Amino acid sequence: MTTVYKAPEGISRRDLLKRGGAVGAVALLAVSGSTIVSVDRVWGMETTALKPETMATLIQMARDIYPHDQLADKYYAVAVKEHETKAGADETHKSLIEDGIADLDGRAGEGGYRALGWEDDRVAILKEIEDTPFFQAIRGGLVVGIYNQPEVWPIFGYEGESYSQGGYINRGFDDIEWI
Amino acid sequence: MAAPYDLTDDSVVVIIGSGAGGGTLANELAQKGIDTVILEAGARHEYDSFVNDEWASFSQLSWLDNRTTSGDWRVSRDFPNLPAWIVKAVGGTTTHWAGASLRIQEHEFNALTNYGAVEGANLLDWPIGYDDLEPYYTKAEDKMGVTGTNGRERLPGNNNFKVLEAGAKALGYKTCHTGNMAINSADYDGRMSCQQTGFCFQGCKWGAKWSTLYTEIPKGEETGKLEVRPNSQVLTIEHDDSGKVTGVVYVDKDGNQQRQAARIVCVAGNSIESPRLLLNSASSKFPDGLANGSGQVGRNYMRHLTGSVYAIFEEPVNMHRGTTMAGIIQDEARHDPSRGFVGGYELETLSLGLPFMAAFLDPGAWGRTFTTALDHYNHMAGMWIVGEDMPQESNAITLHAELKDAHGLPIPDVRFTDHPNDVAMRNHAYQQGQELYKAVGATRTFPTPPYPSTHNLGTNRMSERPEDGVVNKWGQAHEIDNLFVSDGSQFTTGAAENPTLTIVALAIRQADYIAEQMGSGTI
Ligand SMILES: Cc1cc2nc3c(=O)[nH]c(=O)nc-3n(C[C@H](O)[C@H](O)[C@H](O)COP(=O)(O)OP(=O)(O)OC[C@H]3O[C@@H](n4cnc5c(N)ncnc54)[C@H](O)[C@@H]3O)c2cc1C
Ligand code: SF4
Numbered sequence: 001m002t003t004v005y006k007a008p009e010g011i012s013r014r015d016l017l018k019r020g021g022a023v024g025a026v027a028l029l030a031v032s033g034s035t036i037v038s039v040d041r042v043w044g045m046e047t048t049a050l051k052p053e054t055m056a057t058l059i060q061m062a063r064d065i066y067p068h069d070q071l072a073d074k075y076y077a078v079a080v081k082e083h084e085t086k087a088g089a090d091e092t093h094k095s096l097i098e099d100g101i102a103d104l105d106g107r108a109g110e111g112g113y114r115a116l117g118w119e120d121d122r123v124a125i126l127k128e129i130e131d132t133p134f135f136q137a138i139r140g141g142l143v144v145g146i147y148n149q150p151e152v153w154p155i156f157g158y159e160g161e162s163y164s165q166g167g168y169i170n171r172g173f174d175d176i177e178w179i
Numbered sequence: 180m181a182a183p184y185d186l187t188d189d190s191v192v193v194i195i196g197s198g199a200g201g202g203t204l205a206n207e208l209a210q211k212g213i214d215t216v217i218l219e220a221g222a223r224h225e226y227d228s229f230v231n232d233e234w235a236s237f238s239q240l241s242w243l244d245n246r247t248t249s250g251d252w253r254v255s256r257d258f259p260n261l262p263a264w265i266v267k268a269v270g271g272t273t274t275h276w277a278g279a280s281l282r283i284q285e286h287e288f289n290a291l292t293n294y295g296a297v298e299g300a301n302l303l304d305w306p307i308g309y310d311d312l313e314p315y316y317t318k319a320e321d322k323m324g325v326t327g328t329n330g331r332e333r334l335p336g337n338n339n340f341k342v343l344e345a346g347a348k349a350l351g352y353k354t355c356h357t358g359n360m361a362i363n364s365a366d367y368d369g370r371m372s373c374q375q376t377g378f379c380f381q382g383c384k385w386g387a388k389w390s391t392l393y394t395e396i397p398k399g400e401e402t403g404k405l406e407v408r409p410n411s412q413v414l415t416i417e418h419d420d421s422g423k424v425t426g427v428v429y430v431d432k433d434g435n436q437q438r439q440a441a442r443i444v445c446v447a448g449n450s451i452e453s454p455r456l457l458l459n460s461a462s463s464k465f466p467d468g469l470a471n472g473s474g475q476v477g478r479n480y481m482r483h484l485t486g487s488v489y490a491i492f493e494e495p496v497n498m499h500r501g502t503t504m505a506g507i508i509q510d511e512a513r514h515d516p517s518r519g520f521v522g523g524y525e526l527e528t529l530s531l532g533l534p535f536m537a538a539f540l541d542p543g544a545w546g547r548t549f550t551t552a553l554d555h556y557n558h559m560a561g562m563w564i565v566g567e568d569m570p571q572e573s574n575a576i577t578l579h580a581e582l583k584d585a586h587g588l589p590i591p592d593v594r595f596t597d598h599p600n601d602v603a604m605r606n607h608a609y610q611q612g613q614e615l616y617k618a619v620g621a622t623r624t625f626p627t628p629p630y631p632s633t634h635n636l637g638t639n640r641m642s643e644r645p646e647d648g649v650v651n652k653w654g655q656a657h658e659i660d661n662l663f664v665s666d667g668s669q670f671t672t673g674a675a676e677n678p679t680l681t682i683v684a685l686a687i688r689q690a691d692y693i694a695e696q697m698g699s700g701t702i
Contacts, residue, residue: 065545068554123546130545139545147537147553148234157557158499158533161231163384167374168337173501176338178494179345179619 029056029073029114036077043074045081049088054101058083058138060114061104064122065139066146068155075152079145080138100134182406184216189440191216192693193427194447195413195456198271199682200666201447202391203322205407206399207690213697215405216439217396218429220412220448221267226393229274229382233534236381240274242267244590246451247579251596253628257542262593263482263632265449269409270392272449272633273679274382277504278361278389279527280325281676282316285309286514287522287567290672293514294521300569300598301479305671306643306652315684323361323389323683324368332364333357334373337501339528342492342560342619347508349618350611354509358527361389361680362502368394375501377530408432414586416444416460416469416662424469424662430586443661443693443702447686450480450635450668454576455591457639457649470656470664473646476639477577479570480593481673482632484601487529488612489540489561490621491552496560498530504563511611512675520603523675524566526612531561539630552625560616564608565634567675569598576638593632634678639668653692654685661702665689 030037031052036059037044047055055077062076087094105112107125116122129135146152153160162168184191192208194201197219208215221242230236241264248255248262255262266272286293288309291302320328327333334357336344347355362379363372373387386393399405410432417438418424426440446453454477458468468476506528513523531539533556541549552559574596578589597605609626616624642648645657654669656662667682674681696702 066550067547068550143538144234148534153533156533156553162376163231167376168500169375173337173375174335176341176496179341
């Protein structure tokens, strides 16, 4: 599977919105063929093992588990990517994910999980399944999947590696002013 | 030039493990001209290969061989196969450690006498007192360059410390400073001073923090009397008919089993592997494991009661900048049963990077309650609670009934349940910690549960009488004269202080004793 940071050619923004709309009320992600594309077309992701709709729902689920409004979908997409890779190599993992998502959609009723407009309604469904191996596999993977992406660190104010910059001895280790 | 010794050379002292205990003992013996071989399970990563990245460093250095957990502790639920966060590498856990170097207090050596019998606890007085160790503490501090001791400057306070210090003042605490740290505040012993990099837990890339990896071990090697064999995991210790140990069986770097003969064997694999090794070395003569006539091998496992308090403030803190643990409040380290528990605790600054904070702040938690905490990562301050936990016979390292490691030996199970005294002390500390931060304007505080154990103690404890423990006051097995325990598993009780300075002091003292006994031909 590849993660591309540019939407495939030939899909217009209007197209995307249309298709996205067809998938659900949450129109931030659109599914086109085997690819999920963000509506602002900044990035897209092709799936081969999992259905693209499944991937789109996984991304929404990831955000609902660890919601950070300042993080774009692409970070959640990267965080759940491992399930696509694993599903490609392992049928059991593939069914764990596909069945888990189907179950989520079933519980959500018509339109499925992504059609639920309020986070609270989606979280209520997640609460029902939080002890399942499916939920735990997704949640467990996200802890490293989201927070170990160096690209998200600056968004939280974590500065990462510091040795190459000479540590913080001249870069604010004691710069607190309000105390 | 490092000495290579023959596998059949039965005049050598074999030390198992190269961490705080093993690495120090090896250098001390080599300096006295004694032929010494270290067998170390892990690889040798020099300090320039350390990485400023929490998970990458964890994979590089941690002991990840399978272990199981049992008992009521939360670690067993959240991290069932990671009871302890310790290292498998040359230098042992002194690569990862934070450097806090405190002396055990006089009254803590006599815990049973001073606290009285505590129901459910297996308390005992150490067979040595503060006075026995005092000269060795000084030697250890000089060896490690501990700040705030013997004329050395303390480290400057970072952001996280300044918050702690302001809170300490607000609560009326008297003893608060940047600690006694085995981290150079100025160039010392050929190593540079701390650059406030903030990755002490990932191995200090400047070498400013003491680790046996780049102090004791190369110094020992320079004498020509020490050989260090990395990637060499010891499986069993062997003995002759008289009950003396004669050598060890280990797997070498190529995966082949070898036998190294020995005049003396010193076990320093940290408090999970050391008892496991003794238990796995059971024989017809020692059916319950080596040195285990008392049945105490593996028992009385202690981990300090621990816990953390994090807090969020309106304004930024940036706690991740600078030395991880250079900040301490010692007022609660006294023994004062009016607080509702025996023994005491230290409060020390602590910070985790975002990746580890996500994993350890409240393991298993999800949703906005959790994520809004991380949203304010750079407005967080943090402290760690280190207190004396009670030794309990049922908290133990045992051999797993079914699961085996790659070499066919039973893996260890680590069982732990808090004693009511531990719970009372932790709750007191959580309250004090949260009050402290609120006193300087915290808008939200987090009483964070213990992490996988970083301080592992007590599983081969020292005792005056052979029936109460595994080793005598020199760390020498009660049952086998030429078998020693040289790591934190010797601790009779845990005391409130971070343990490594005491492990190092005991190793220096043990080296003197071994040299003297060898000299007189007793062993
Ligand atoms: C993140 C962190 C922070 C810490 N901070 C502090 C602190 O600030 N202050 C403090 O006092 N302490 C601190 N500690 C604890 C400190 O690191 C340990 O107490 C100390 O290193 C223990 O020394 P040791 O000799 O018992 O074992 P270790 O240092 O763990 O060394 C044991 C060595 O034995 C090897 N080994 C094990 N079994 C075998 C075998 N069968 N064959 C061959 N080799 C084997 C291991 O690979 C390892 O290298 C910290 C620990 C961690 C993880
Ligand atoms: S803060 Fe100081 S001791 Fe810690 S890793 Fe950086 S330089 Fe080393």
